[in-house]
Amino acid sequence: MADSRSDLINQLAASMGAGDYAKTRFEESRYDPETGTLYCDGYVISKSVIDEAIQHFKLMQSKCDMNDPASRHMALIYKTALEGIKKLRESDKNKS
Numbered sequence: 001m002a003d004s005r006s007d008l009i010n011q012l013a014a015s016m017g018a019g020d021y022a023k024t025r026f027e028e029s030r031y032d033p034e035t036g037t038l039y040c041d042g043y044v045i046s047k048s049v050i051d052e053a054i055q056h057f058k059l060m061q062s063k064c065d066m067n068d069p070a071s072r073h074m075a076l077i078y079k080t081a082l083e084g085i086k087k088l089r090e091s092d093k094n095k096s
Helices: 002-018 047-062 069-095
Strands: 030-032 037-040 043-045
Touching: 030 069, 047 069
Parallel strands: none
Antiparallel strands: 030 037, 037 043
């Protein structure tokens, strides 16, 4: 029963534009540069969500007070996330 339920959920996700979820469920995380989609731990993260994440981290970083050590630390965390996304996108461009 659980397998059929899982298959149904995967089929519904695929029909809603989430891609071929079943193929990525047991694979390593990967980024598809053609669609801008990240497949990670069974999640399908679309280009639009990745773009929203970039904007969120930029906004949060810009709100940090670089004169306050705790705030500066948070700015570095946001910068790390932004650079990680940037490297992810660049790494797939370099593979082509």
